[in-house]
Amino acid sequence: MLLLSDIHGAFGALAAVAKRGETLLILGDFLNFLDYRTLEGMVTDELGIEFAADIAEFRRTGDYTAARHAWGSAFEASELDLREAFLVRARAQYVAAASALEGAKGYATYGNVDLPELLAEHLPPGVAFMDAAVVEIEGLSVGFVGGATVSAFMGGKRVTEDEMAERLALIGDVDVLCTHVPPAVRPLRTDVVTGRQERASVAIADYLSDHRPAFHYFGDVHQPQAIEWRVGDTLCRNVGYFRATGRPVRHE
Template identity: 40%
Template sequence: MRVHVVSDVHGNATDLARAGQGADALICLGDLVLFLDYADHSRGIFPDLFGVENADRIVELRTARRFEEAREFGRSLWAGLDRDAVILGAVRKQYREMFAAFPTPTYATYGNVDVPALWPEYARPGTTVLDGERIELGGLVFGFVGGGLRSPMRTPFEISDEEYAAKVEALGEVDVLCSHIPPDVPELTYDTVARRFERGSRALLDAIHRTRPRYSIFGHVHQPLVRRMRIGATECVNVGHFAATGRPWALEW
């Protein structure tokens, strides 16, 4: 059995359409939407609306952790526009392309920049959306936990630690623990380019210690200090940033 895993697709529909080639299934761990590419400030919903110079400025403020200034700058740009309606329209356009690129079968969960309420409109037969749920593939049990934890970035699908922990708990014992965000380990949560720690989950880490899955697979941190490490019996693997690499991670057994 061979499964390909991707995360942090961020608008890369071209490579996504090829990501399942040679595999029995594709797993996608979220962040289909591209709002702003921190490596190329000309790509995404934000620069399409406000230009590259304004994208440069907001990235500069966020990288310096001046989040309140970044929010105020953003509010000034959105003045006079129906922010929610504009973003929703742009997200819908991206979702049409992303979901059309999914092969059959695909098993997917949400990232922190995704809009879960829209997914039922675009998930075609052959795409199974899972969050706090488990499936069996080739004799292994895969558990899925979508979304991110609350942060100063205030991305669309951030939830409380308690709500997230409840989803992890609902999985029980699994062979492969699939999530968008990593377990709360410094080496796995630090982004070397953004120069900050992203939020990881203590509940995921506790589940790894308690249930000892074979794998913990995740994305979210685009340029991690460590892409792969062991926690006891569990191999922890960062499978992103697919938008930049265009290459899926392969799991064979």
Template identity: 40%
Template sequence: MRVHVVSDVHGAAEALASAGDGADALVCLGDLLLFLDYADHSRGIFPELFGKDNADRMVDLRTARRFDDARALDQELWAGLDRPALIEKAVRKQYAELFAAFPTPTYATYGNVDVPTLWPEYARPGTTVLDGATAEIGGRVFGFVGGGLPTAMRTPYEVDEEAYAAKVAALGKVDVLCSHIPPAVPELCYDTSARRFERGSEALLEAVRSVQPKYALFGHVHQPLVRRTRIGRTECVNVGHFNHTHAPWALQW
């Protein structure tokens, strides 16, 4: 059995279409949408609407952790525009391309920049969406937890800690724990390019310690200080920033 795993697709529909080549199934750990590419400020919904110069300004402010100034710029740019309508139109365009690229079968959960309410309209037969639920793949139980925890970035799908912990607890015993964000291990959460800690989950860390799945797979941190570590018998693996690498992580047994 061979399963390919991707995360942080961020608009890479063409690469996603071949991500399942040679695998029995594809697992996607979220962040399909691309609002703003920190490596190429000309890509994404934000620069399409407001241009690269404003994207440069926004990235500079966020990288400097000047979140109040970033929100002020955001409000200035959106003044007088129908924000919900424009964003939904752009999101729908990306989702149409991305969901069409999923091979069969695909098992997917949401990232923190995804919009879960729209997924049922685009998930075709052969794509199973899971959040706080399990699926058996090749005789192994995979548990899925979508979204992220609250941050100053205020991304679309952030879940409060209690609700997130409830989703983790609902999984029970699994062989492979799949989430968008990592367990709360500092070296797994630190992004060396952004030079900051992303939020990891204490509930995921507790599940790893108590359940001891064979693997804990996640993404979210694009340039982690450490891509993998072991906690007891569990191999914790950042499966990579697919938008950058275009290469899935392979799990074989």
């Protein structure tokens, strides 16, 4: 089986992987809200490159107060319903994702920039939407828990740590855990480009300690300090940043 995360609009590369005919495990972030490297994405398309550059700089410096102010000003100044405009663009990207995955077999969960209901609605028949659910793949029990403790997309679903713990409890013991966010382990959550510890889950770290799955796959952190790290008996592996690499990770 092939694992990937953080597609962020790279649907041409996704289609190429889908054509391999292997089982795909996709761990979220289908939408390209804003590529902070290239400034491509829905934000630029809707509000212009200058606004996108400002948002990217606020993220780089960690100035979230300025980012919130910029967003508020954009909503006030726009003659359009920006929320609806972004939803239209999100639907279009999910249609493109579904086209890329047509004929593929796999499983997908959602990330912090995804809209889970829209994602589930648009996945093609061969790709099942998974959240707080377990499936057997190649003789292994694989549990999926989607979402993130912070949502980056307007209208996206934020998952609290308590909710994450409850959903992890629902899947129980598994051989392979698949989530979008990493466990709260410093080398796995640290982005070496931003220099920050990105969103991570204490509940996931606790689950690894208590249930000790053989593998934990995740994404979200685009330039991690460590791609792999062992937490007790569990080998943890970041399987993103697919938009930049175009490469899946094979489970072996």
